[in-house]
């Protein structure tokens with residue numbers, strides 16, 4: 387028998403755990419904003435550093451180093467918007483445009499929302515109750531339902547003489 391008190395204690399423990407996880411996630415996001423490698427502190431990222439996920443900026447650096455390392459953009463193939471459509475990231479053409487502009491910087495709006503580091507205050511509050519999942523199904527112990535009782539058959543015997551006499555009287 388499970389009392390209502392026990393259920394309340396378990397739910398409270400779950401809520402506490404989920405709140406702790408939420409705080410841990412906030413810390414990870416904050417760290418992403420603070421721990422910026424020196425290679426990201428360049429003019430091209432002046433307006434996006436700390437506002438866009440570092441992973442996205444590293445991708446931008448890869449593109450710049452691999453496709454624009456010579457500084458000659460004439461060899462660039464025509465823009466297909468593939469990078470923007472598939473990953474929500476600015477393509478080599480956008481990077482090239484900013485590099486050619488005097489001290490041009492990528493803009494936050496060049497990145498899809500999924501790459502934005504939102505200020506924690508603007509994040510919607512997390513409802514821990516929505517994260518509670520169904521408990522795992524547990525295999526019941528004991529004889530499976532539907533199994534026949536063999537014991538009754540093996541324990542059967544002929545009535546003794548005493549029992550026969552009692553039954554007939």
Ligand SMILES: [Zn+2]
Pocket residue numbers: 464465466467477478479480
């Ligand atoms: Zn392009």
